[in-house]
Structure formats: structure tokens, C-alpha cells
Amino acid sequence: MAKKKILTIGFSLADDETEFCEFDSDVSLLDWDIVLFNPDIDDYVFRSESFFEGKPCLSDNASFRLKAQSEHWRREIKSAVDHGKLIVVFLGELKSISIATGQKEFSGTGRNQKVTRIVTNYDNYKSIPASLQPRNSKGKAIRLAAKNSSLISSYWQEFSDISSYNVT
Known part of the structure; x- marks a missing residue:
């Protein structure tokens, strides 16, 4: 029997035969037999620019990168499962953050005009293609x-x- 190809995402193992990639990778999961996935968004949390309602708040750019990366993993995990791959998801601590929606509200006129950036709640489990209420x-x-x-x-x-x- 051929040796199984194993990939870890978001953490590494002390094993020379297991491959590792970061959460921010755009790798396809179809190249591996077994995938160990940790939805770790700590790099985004540490780069937050401010806080909103006590939670880290990402910049517009980081917000859209995180959403795109989460969508990438949702598609890849679903596709890998559909192709018979074994996917193990490690459900670590739920990390809630605020991300930009891309919408802005304007109030006032002239020099008194104020721009309010609209944010929404987001968490590390958004990258998992399942309806969870953790x-x-x-x-x-x-x-x-x-x-x-x-x-x-x-x-x-x-x-x-x-x-x-x-x-x-």
C-alpha cells in the first residue's frame, strides 16, 4: 500500500514526512490523502489596527484578505471531502474579531464631515464549510x-x- 500524503494547515507536526502550509496559503487540498486543518487566524488578530466593542478590528485590506482566505478553505475542504479525502478539523478556541464590510456612512458636510467605517463580526470558524454555533x-x-x-x-x-x- 502506498504511503499516505499528509498535509497540516495552521500548525506543524514533528514529522519529516508530513507537509505543512500556512493558513494564508492558496494550496489545493486534492494533492493530499489526509489533511489536518486548524482554522488559526492569529496572524490577522495580531495585525489588527484597532478595537471595536472590545474585539480586534482588522483594516479594510486585512478584512478582505481574511474573508477571501476563509472562502478558499471552505471551497477546498468541501471539494476534498467530495473527492474522498480525509479532513480532520481541529476546533480550537473560538476567536471573534471585527472586519470591514466595505461600506461607509457619511455624516455632516464640508470640514465637519465624518466618515464611519461599517464593520461586522467574524470568527475563525468561518473557514469551515459547516453550520456551527460554537x-x-x-x-x-x-x-x-x-x-x-x-x-x-x-x-x-x-x-x-x-x-x-x-x-x-
């Missing part, structure tokens, strides 16, 4: 539901003592 919640105790528990039961038997979660 919320940050940390813990260690997980009770497996009967439905579909076979997918994770062997992992949980082996690693439950050292496992935790950051989102529900």
Missing part, C-alpha cells in the same frame, strides 16, 4: 453520546486523561 467553553470531562461515538471512542479510551476541549 462558543468558548473550557473543560476536560467529556461524556460520549451513543450516536456516532465509535468515531472517537478508541481515542477517548487511550487519551482521555490528557485531553481537554476549548469550545462547545
Whole structure:
């Protein structure tokens, strides 16, 4: 049997045979058999220019780059799954930010004119092609539901003592 080609996105493994790419990459996922995906937008968060309602707020340029990159991963993950690839998504901490919509409101006239940039909420899970309603919640105790528990039961038997979660 041929060796499986594995790609990690957003994190790297201590393995010489696993390939790595950044979240900002435009790589196609069809070249790999297994993809480990971490929707990590920390680079965008660290480059935020301001805050809005207590959340980092991206510049217009960074906002549109993040939206485009998230759409890229949504399409690629969906396509890879449709082609029978194994995609494992690591659901880390939910990171909420504000991004520009491209719309602006103008008030006043002349020298008193004020321009207001319109922003909207965004998060790192927008790059996943699934309807999720995540919320940050940390813990260690997980009770497996009967439905579909076979997918994770062997992992949980082996690693439950050292496992935790950051989102529900």
C-alpha cells in the first residue's frame, strides 16, 4: 500500500514526512490523502489596527484578505471531502474579531464631515464549510453520546486523561 500524503494547515507536526502550509496559503487540498486543518487566524488578530466593542478590528485590506482566505478553505475542504479525502478539523478556541464590510456612512458636510467605517463580526470558524454555533467553553470531562461515538471512542479510551476541549 502506498504511503499516505499528509498535509497540516495552521500548525506543524514533528514529522519529516508530513507537509505543512500556512493558513494564508492558496494550496489545493486534492494533492493530499489526509489533511489536518486548524482554522488559526492569529496572524490577522495580531495585525489588527484597532478595537471595536472590545474585539480586534482588522483594516479594510486585512478584512478582505481574511474573508477571501476563509472562502478558499471552505471551497477546498468541501471539494476534498467530495473527492474522498480525509479532513480532520481541529476546533480550537473560538476567536471573534471585527472586519470591514466595505461600506461607509457619511455624516455632516464640508470640514465637519465624518466618515464611519461599517464593520461586522467574524470568527475563525468561518473557514469551515459547516453550520456551527460554537462558543468558548473550557473543560476536560467529556461524556460520549451513543450516536456516532465509535468515531472517537478508541481515542477517548487511550487519551482521555490528557485531553481537554476549548469550545462547545
